[in-house]
Amino acid sequence: MPCHDIAVVTLDNPPLNSLDHALRVRIVSALTAAQADPAIRAIVLTGSERAFSAGADVTEFGTPRQFAEPILRSVLEQVRHSSKPVVAAIDGVALGGGLELALACHGRVATRRAKVGLPEVTLGLIPGSGGTQRLPRLAGIDVALGLMLGGTQKTASEFVDTSLFDRVVEGHLLDAACACAAELADAGAPWPHADRIHLDPGYVSTKVSLARQRLNARQRLQPAYAALLDAVAASAGPMDEGLALERSLFLGLIGSTEARALRHQFKAERESARLPDALQVAPRPVSTVAVIGAGTMGTGIAICALDAGLDVILVEQDDAALSRGRHRVADHYAARVSAGKLDEHAAVAVQARLLPTIDWQAIGRADLVIEAVFEELSVKQDVFRRLDAVARPGAVLATNTSYLDIDTIAAVTSRPQDVLGLHFFSPANVMKLLEVIRSRDTAADVLATGMALGRTLRKSPVLCGNAFGFIGNRVYNAYRRQCEFMLEDGAWPEDVDRALTAFGVAMGPFAVADLSGLDIAWRMRLAQAATRDPRERHVPVLAQLCEQGRMGQKSGAGYYRYTDGQRAPSTDETVRGLIEQASAARGLQRHALKADEIVRRALLAMVNEAACLHADGVSSRPGDIDVVLVQGYGFPRWQGGPVFWAREQDRKQLLAELRELVAAGGRGMRLADEAALALLLD
Structure with missing residues (x-):
């Protein structure tokens, strides 16, 4: 009409x-x-x-x-x-x-x-x-x-x-x-x-x-x-x-603080998805992705790519491992259909774009390759040597490492300019965060491709410099370490977890450790033991739990004991005994820590590490750190992130408390000085 x-x-x-x-x-x-x-x-x-x-x-x-x-x-x-x-x-x-x-x-x-x-x-x-x-x-x-x-x-x-x-x-x-x-x-x-x-x-x-x-x-x-x-x-x-x-x-x-924090996070997420102006170039086209490794992480990445409309080549070393991976993907889509979230015909069509194979020559068809194999440098280097031989010229080669040096991995190839890190978070098909790590030689268009892929996968991509732990794990390690110090000082794991969940974190650090498996952090610490200063403050409890076979939920006990999949309401005598021994060995008189002290010490540790890594150039923008901690580590979104929190504090008092925190931590802790803090907060 x-x-x-x-x-x-x-x-x-x-x-x-x-x-x-x-x-x-x-x-x-x-x-x-x-x-x-x-x-x-x-x-x-x-x-x-x-x-x-x-x-x-x-x-x-x-x-x-x-x-x-x-x-x-x-x-x-x-x-x-x-x-x-x-x-x-x-x-x-x-x-x-x-x-x-x-x-x-x-x-x-x-x-x-x-x-x-x-x-x-x-x-x-x-x-x-x-x-x-x-x-x-x-x-x-x-x-x-x-x-x-x-x-x-x-x-x-x-x-x-x-x-x-x-x-x-x-x-x-x-x-x-x-x-x-x-x-x-x-x-x-x-x-x-x-x-x-x-x-x-x-x-x-x-x-x-x-x-x-x-x-x-x-x-x-x-x-x-x-x-x-x-x-x-x-x-x-x-x-x-x-x-x-x-x-x-x-x-x-x-x-309100909560509304201002959420607006800050909203703005930070929009900014973090953009490369700095100096790196703004056209990405390489990507229509086919190869994923090396069909374990939980690899299949999660494959599902992300399939959901985004990309063709996926899923590569494993033997038929048995490949079959397990193929079934993980099929089970995922079957569950989506059963839940009414996906039409059965659509599920079939999506999986038709998946090519499971043990033939590495198939990788030659891929525009971008992501390895998701065991977190060990020699294993990843072997994978990249093979990729160098089979990947087509111009293909982007990505490692999903959580901690390892990207330069060392890229160095085994003849094309380090094509290598970058793409650190997905588990489960990869659920978690929104994607750390895009720039190595010494990574070409600008390769970085642009990594960031563009993150957006294609409907994730929040954040550019990171190549340093141990990148942004997220580096800050989280400092946070977890401070929480372990609080165990020696007088808190029990449940005290720390309870205080931090009351602040708003999704899970306390010790519950998270049990969920992910204590052996992951234990292996990392064993790998670092040879280079660690013996005078550095080091809490032995995690290693002692692992040595007793307490690996977390998967073994039925870690910091907490689990019966029929349920966590005990408090730690048992084994854990408490190990913690008390650690306090005594350090000559500490244990005293109860109040919830607000626990929260503040944990946040100060995060802020200190954030200031140090930002001063080192690991993050491009202070807001990127908040995006990483909120999207990948369960930091409460309505608290904005550690940078936003720090900006809400009195600057002089904050610096004084950081000095006190680092002094109590002893050798091995680096203080974010006034200049580093200013870079983060201004």
Whole structure:
């Protein structure tokens, strides 16, 4: 139907029509003009195929533009009280404030593929322009709670049984929206609006109470979740009262440490995925990836590549190992099908792009090769010697090492410029972090290829310099070492784990060690023993546990004892005895450590190491360190990362505490001096 008497207002702020101040001004101006024009009887708001609007411009947060009139609430009030019906025509995404704008309209038409969501909780906020009041009324309390608490996106086709959309169409969006607007105009005022939908207070109260009970421990540590539920509970009352409460809660959150930390992490993730300007070159094309090693890590990497639409050659040394790897991949996709997350035909099509083989000559077809073999230098060097002989010229050769020197691995090839590190985190098909490690000779386009691959795999790639442990393991080792010092000083493993999980880390360091296997760290320390200064403070407990066969969960005991897969609530006498012996050998009088002291010492150790590695050039940007620790090591996202945390502290006190921490650690600990700290925090 032609829109000859309907004003079409197009949101135009590429790429995603973020609702910055300039766009808000233009929307109000267009609405005012349309309402004043007697030839216009209805209004359609639309965007682009990519986005109706992705919501607020986060770069305005904390600036005067954020609260410059017209704020979004003012725009929505003009829509709400329009003398002519307003219909939102939605394609692409309608997120946050973009969805709130659509919710304030009198009608909504969307394409089936359009995606909607209110992800504010992931930024430590709640919807601040009516989302908590209108979405429950239009989509139902259950759907609204799921969408807002999860911070997820859903397609318009998933809302066909609700009142959220008047029409969901395959195509001709604008025509359908104009037809909807014309029908509303023909019907006359009052126009349909969420305000006129009333919810059952008892039902809303029950659902909100259940949602509070179901919040997990990490959600309970973030004030946005409780605030969101408070706001949604008000949707059972008068609209204006709910809007007022929502706004008050929103304003209380926007300056909170958690919200600022989450905005910092959001910005840091966007920046970390970009190479520094000096290294900005075109990547090499990659359509086929070879993965050497079909163990847990190798098959996880293969699944990532398959999910990204790449062809994968999975290489093993014998048929038995290859068969195990092939079955891991098949089991993964079978589980996806059983869970309803993947169509069976799609699963078959994905696996058709996998070539399992023991023939190394097949690697010659690959554009990029990733080895995922045993973490031992000689083993990886042998692999790269073979790769040098079979990989095609120009192919990128990547090692998945966690600690080893990339230069030493690259040196066994005739093409060190084609070698880099791609450090995946386990499970590789789940974890978002990818450390991209630059060796001495790595070509710029090879680095660009590694970063581009990370984005193709839908990961967060972070550029790292070639130094022991790169960014993540180097900081984590310093953190874990400090936690072991606290055992000698007087804490038990459960004291440390409990304090740090209360701060928000996903798992305490000793629970993590048991989960991953104590023998991994033990082997690494054995390899370093010959070069370690004997005067260096070294806690022997981990080695002693391994020598007793206590390798963690897989052996039934580590720092904790496990019965039927369950962790004991506290450490047993064997562990406590070893810890007490270590304290006595060092001449330490054990004393209980308070939770806040445990947390602060752990964070100070991370900050000190972060400052040292940044001063050494291992990280390109301070924010990269926070991305690595949050994405790969369970650091609480709403705490921003160790760099953000350090920036929140008094600089003089922080430096004094770092000096004290390093002095207590003794020989082997390097102090991040004032200059290194300034590089990190300024």
